[in-house]
Amino acid sequence: xxxxxxxxxxxxxxxxxxxxxxxxxxxxxxxxxxxxxxxxxxxxxxxxxxxxxxxxxxxxxxxxx
Numbered sequence: 001x002x003x004x005x006x007x008x009x010x011x012x013x014x015x016x017x018x019x020x021x022x023x024x025x026x027x028x029x030x031x032x033x034x035x036x037x038x039x040x041x042x043x044x045x046x047x048x049x050x051x052x053x054x055x056x057x058x059x060x061x062x063x064x065x
Contacts, residue, residue, distance in 0.1 A: 015051060023047040 027044035030036050046054040 015047075015053070020047070020051060 023044050027041065027048050030038070030041040030044065035041065043054060
């Protein structure tokens, strides 16, 4: 549950290392399973690439708090 909470509440442009590592694990898990044709995987890829959550631009900070 802690992992999910961390993911849902990613709301800063420079996320903390723990949250980043959680996203990295999610990305790797999808890749190992071959399940990469979904939006959650694409979100994880963007987080790993940029260090920020792409959903923030759609919902703004107030929805992540």
